[in-house]
Amino acid sequence: MPLLSVRDAGRRIPDRWLWRGLSFEVDGGERVAIAGPSGSGKSLLLRALIGLDDLDEGTVSVDERPLADWHLPDLRMRVRYVPQSPAFADGTVRDALSGARAFAAASGAAPEAWAVERLGRLGRGAGFLDARTETLSGGEAQIAALLRAMQSGPHLLLLDEPTASLDPDATDAVERLVSDWLDEDGARAAIWTSHSEEQRARVATRVVDLGTAIPAPEASGERATETAAL
Numbered sequence: 001m002p003l004l005s006v007r008d009a010g011r012r013i014p015d016r017w018l019w020r021g022l023s024f025e026v027d028g029g030e031r032v033a034i035a036g037p038s039g040s041g042k043s044l045l046l047r048a049l050i051g052l053d054d055l056d057e058g059t060v061s062v063d064e065r066p067l068a069d070w071h072l073p074d075l076r077m078r079v080r081y082v083p084q085s086p087a088f089a090d091g092t093v094r095d096a097l098s099g100a101r102a103f104a105a106a107s108g109a110a111p112e113a114w115a116v117e118r119l120g121r122l123g124r125g126a127g128f129l130d131a132r133t134e135t136l137s138g139g140e141a142q143i144a145a146l147l148r149a150m151q152s153g154p155h156l157l158l159l160d161e162p163t164a165s166l167d168p169d170a171t172d173a174v175e176r177l178v179s180d181w182l183d184e185d186g187a188r189a190a191i192w193t194s195h196s197e198e199q200r201a202r203v204a205t206r207v208v209d210l211g212t213a214i215p216a217p218e219a220s221g222e223r224a225t226e227t228a229a230l
């Protein structure tokens with residue numbers, strides 16, 4: 001059973017369709033990238049995959065169950081979205097991670113030591129947990145949001161340009177962290193958006209390309225393409 005199924009999905013904005021006829025599946029163990037130029041609707045697609053944004057056509061199912069049939073907290077435990085510019089409630093990074101743990105208590109999410117160990121791999125000390133979230137740089141906020149998402153115990157991570165604000169070393173560390181997270185459990189999968197073809201080749205074995213899926217305003221025949229293995 002696929003973890004995620006997208007069938008004949010279409011999304012339009014007032015003046016045009018961004019993409020139509022988009023269909024793909026993601027199984028446990030898969031690493032998928034979403035490609036496409038700025039404004040092609042990569043973020044809107046990721047948001048639609050977890051019901052934060054609507055489709056104009058088509059369906060998204062998780063575990064073969066349409067999103068509309070999911071109890072939202074259960075869906076959030078199964079699939080987590082890490083936005084490009086994450087937001088946090090007031091408090092410290094520790095508070096943000098504790099919230100994720102409380103949210104996912106039923107899944108037996110990991111204790112603080114888990115976060116400290118991962119922070120070490122990202123070149124950060126335990127002191128990072130004491131930082132106020134409103135003082136984080138863009139890259140630090142992405143790190144905190146990634147850990148928060150991982151810690152809530154999902155099977156599918158939706159990563160929206162998760163290294164966009166990070167330097168090359170930190171980018172490398174985040175790529176390895178996600179890869180290790182996937183290796184730890186073959187049922188897990190990740191979908192990345194990235195503008196970098198090199199990064200897509202590093203982090204994914206399959207690419208869904210929205211760049212070829214921007215129809216003329218009233219056209220309906222064009223289709224998003226999925227490239228085969230990289």
Ligand SMILES: Nc1ncnc2c1ncn2[C@@H]1O[C@H](COP(=O)(O)OP(=O)(O)OP(=O)(O)O)[C@@H](O)[C@H]1O
Pocket residue numbers: 013014018036037038039040041042043044045
């Ligand atoms: N709620 C909305 N209503 C109308 N238009 C929207 C809405 N949200 C986004 N858009 C538009 O939809 C298009 C796709 O936006 P999106 O952020 O998904 O693109 P993207 O491919 O992720 O871009 P980037 O690579 O720059 O992050 C853009 O033209 C954006 O202005």
